[in-house]
Amino acid sequence: MWKFLHKLASPPHFYALAAKMIPWFNISGLLLIAYGTVAGLFFAPADYQQGDAFRIIYAHVPAAYLSMMAYSIMAISAGIGLIWRMKLAHAVAAAAAPLGAWFTFLALATGSIWGRPMWGTWWEWGDPRLTSELIMLFLYFGYMSLRAAIDETSKADKASAVLILVGAVNVPIIHFSVEWWSSLHQGPTLIKEGGPAIETAMLYPLLAMILGFSLFFGALLLARVRTEVLHRERRSRWVRNLVLTESA
């Protein structure tokens, strides 16, 4: 087991293994997303209160889930990188940031589109769920600009890891905001006492979308970590050999 983990953390091994795994993550993820989209849009029954507008849930919830998942992955990786000085962990954190920012943007945008017909407004300043999610978008931007501002990779790793760990307090705030404060946003549908409060014909496409997007995210993350590894190892012998053989 340790031998396997040690080998996995070795950059050339990771670089080759990730390339083999990416297509599998992509294919399984896209199949689930295709099923979830078709079933969610056409086969799930309309909501008795929201009518067909509720179908936005199939785009909105996976995006919101990933926006927080990406941040959690970054915080854990940043912690591992700081404590055990593992460079691959810092590479994972750096690779997850732009993806997290994209999915946070998607969660905010689809939420806004959903809010217009349901709440009568695109945006409500001061609403705890909306505001804490927007703060997370700014944390992603702050993380990326901090990294871009520091030339030396090891210094950028440390400084940005501290930023992401301090900002991690925002993740539980987002999750519990709808319970702690009064919010326009509806309460939790899936993760709550007594199990999911949703009919199975609506639930299965949603679970498929969440799982599918997680796999798709996994493929993107692996691809971006490969780019990070290439950059960090640019002066090593194995990268030199790799680039020269592939360009020949």
Added chain:
Amino acid sequence: MMEIFAMGKYGAYVWSSFALMFMVMIACVVQARSRHRKMFRQIESRLKSQALSEKNGHRSEN
């Protein structure tokens, strides 16, 4: 048949949400690929210029 695409009176909201979702997916893939290619080319051109200067008898540290 057209009815199921109409989404009641919410067609514009539902379809724009899903259009945005697919656009973000495509953007993520395109960005990841172009960054990787760019990184690869950067290293490639550095190695080539290094090899060239070594051939000419200069040693460069880069």
